[in-house]
Amino acid sequence: MKNAFWRRFCRNKGAVIGLGVLVWVALVALLGPLFLDYGPWDMVDAPFLEPLSPDGRWLGTDTMGRDIWAGLVHGARVSLLIGFVSTVVSLLIGVSLGAIAGYFGGWVDAVLMRFTELFQSVPSFALAIVLVAIFEPSVASMVTAIAVVSWPPVARLVRGEFMALRQRDFVSAALLAGQSTPRVILTQILPNAVSPIVVMASLMVASAILLESSLSFLGLGDPNQMSWGYMVGTARTVMRQAWWMAVFPGVSIVLTVLALNLVGEGLNDGLNARADGKR
Template identity: 70%
Template structure:
């Protein structure tokens, strides 16, 4: 673990990204303490510009709602959807990829054709259709993002498991009489965790972008405040109140960029060649 952190910290941009992600997470967790009033409640006159009132440092929107409160509560929604949808995608993609890579043959063909079925439609278009069918809500958005996100996971895990399947330790486990399930879960998967972790960090960033895009189009959960909703609601008043779309847009940009930097740092820190070089 010490060696991992030392390799990760060598990637300065990744450290900055981790700090930014930690700050966003902290803001999301303490949002109810920072802003006890609902972000949907009118608290001042509409179109109050930033820094015009110390009580509302980021101004107000078209309905007089606190922009800073909306950003804080929007962070909760973005991180929740990004994290949960990624976990669901991993829960689906990892077993499918592991089974396909381990058994090969007709099992591999069947599972990969099933995976390709979900990749024939562009991810964003499929997510729009799914959310529209199930009605916009946090659950439907998470399910839609997970459905479009698990195929890349399955393909990655399949390739990694196929490479590990030929290793001597797997052959030794087979000769020792271990079951296929035991070999997959206790022998192979622990050795392919690194690329999965890296992909998961990038998937969280992609999920945040996808949720923001859906909310921008009016397909977000109408009962929760999100960054995408804030950008979408302000698109008709960009010239009159630029901050209403710029501030949540910057929040999305910074969060996604930070997560991508963390992913790059994890890729470098978990790379065996990087570990050998450090040694």
């Protein structure tokens, strides 16, 4: 099974490249700070040093003399942390509500779907701004805000999968064998619905990183944590004078989000057994 998954995944060259980019970003986030003698907020040199400067600041410095490379390294940690944690929280909420709505149906489904539509009726970015503004800007508040605006699509996807699977023979057999409802949901239906959830999760991480970058760009990020969005935001007033301040974190955001989308396509191919017949 695993060999078949990797065979289908590796046939998608874009997915392999995307996975390589993600591994590189993860290694930079985890190991990069160990090779730096200073933090992202430290003024280590003169302001506005250009990339590949003679004194070793190979990505240059910003308006305060802070090293751009140090900012990228620590920003990768923040972006990946918020992206993955908010996605996990969104999945916990969305999968739980979607599974209950799809399995029981009837008035339970109607109530939970109206509740879901309530969140979908408000633009997600606007709602995230309001939630972060209400609470003190921090990593925790950003994770909460992004999770709150991200779970409704998961709930609708899981609901559809459960509605399709609950009528299958293996579910009826499990109920006749005396298995409890929670056990049927967790051990019989959910494993058969996991493929589309995994694919959506990879795309949700990309969306969460974009949303975090947008909030930080607007000054709603954690003031104690360096992030790629904050770096782009501080550079918008000096674009002509110091282009590298916005270009390097901007490229980092684009490459990471693109890599996640490519990996999502590869996961879709790898988890879809019909892909063998299409190639």
